[in-house]
Amino acid sequence: MGVAYSVGEVDHLYTFFAQWSPEVCHKGDKNQWKPHYVIKDKNQNHILVVEKDIAAINKILSKPINTAAKKWEIITVKDSKRCQSLCSSDASEVEEPEYLLEVDDDLPVLTDQSHLLDDYHLEKLAAHMPARTRGYQWQLVYSTAVHGSSLKTLYRNMAEVDSPVLLVVKDMHKKVFGAFSSDPFRVSKYCYGTGETFLYSFNPDFQVYKWSGVNSYFVSGNRDSLQLGGGGSGFALWLDADLYRGSSFSSPTFHNAPLSTNEDFIVQDLEVWTVQN
Incomplete structure (x- = not known):
């Protein structure tokens, strides 16, 4: 399920995440996989993956990857098939919480x-x-x-x-x-x-x-x-x-x-x- 927000509406996005997942400031083991959010450009075949970090999300949206994009879709990928490809191992966890990936066809x-x-x-x-x-x-x-x-x-x-x-x-x-x-x-x-x-x-x-x-x-x-x-x-x-x-x-x-x-x-x-x- 996705919710579309204007890139500029950072305050609304902040409220959305805060209300949806108040546990965003997760302080558990860094080696333990943590749920992610995906910000998907509806007009481009790209997705931006970020951890549950409000400051990181605000930082990202303050400098959009694609300034021409008007709409983004916010979706959760918990338990999704993307978990293996995006977070397949502990080694894939890096300090920088965001990265850009091409979206493949929606295949099992x-x-x-x-x-x-x-x-x-x-x-x-x-x-x-x-x-x-x-x-x-x-x-x-x-x-x-x-x-x-x-x-x-x-x-x-x-x-x-x-x-x-x-x-x-x-x-x-x-x-x-x-x-x-x-x-x-x-x-x-x-x-x-x-x-x-x-x-x-x-x-x-x-x-x-x-x-x-x-x-x-x-x-x-x-x-x-x-x-x-x-x-x-x-x-x-x-x-x-x-x-x-x-x-x-x-x-x-x-x-x-x-x-x-x-x-x-x-x-x-x-x-x-x-x-x-």
Whole structure:
């Protein structure tokens, strides 16, 4: 969330920060990461990052970096995906509390290396993810390359997960597709999930299939298979217990086309990512 202020309204900005965060004069361990504010130029792709220091903020705004800019946006980056890139280590903490950075595209930040996702995939997927997932890092919770091919292991790795998950599948034809699930995958007697759940495919162009509203067969799982979407002649996405064989059919839940080149496919690689709270 952002609040726009005129660069010249320093007094109002002072009051805003003072009321919002009275603890700004933090005297804790200097090596401990402290929350930051970001002052973002709406007309330029730059952001100015400052610590919670009223004197520093006033000093900065008294000599604006871009005197042509008329408006600035004040946003908090606590728990944001920028934390790692802006304050990735204790060594990055310097005495000077401000610095200037170019703003990258608003892509999800992956804490681990992905064998399946690149910036193109992330850019397309990010546009359709719920707002509640934005600003967080994404952590790899399961990968066939790391953990082997086992649905049982996938469930076990998600036992403590309570955040949305992103399933990424690559088949033997090098096609990438999968699903965003509002709920982590688990064994359940009944279907679970919400309308935030969607399917996607890069086969070859990006396609996204949102909830149709026809039924609520979002996700269901048992020890033998994982299924997404239903109510028709087959599941929108089905994976076996070995995460080796799968199938994809059109389903009423998402009104999707088959995600893979063929309705039945062989899994080459599979990853599951979750929001890191």
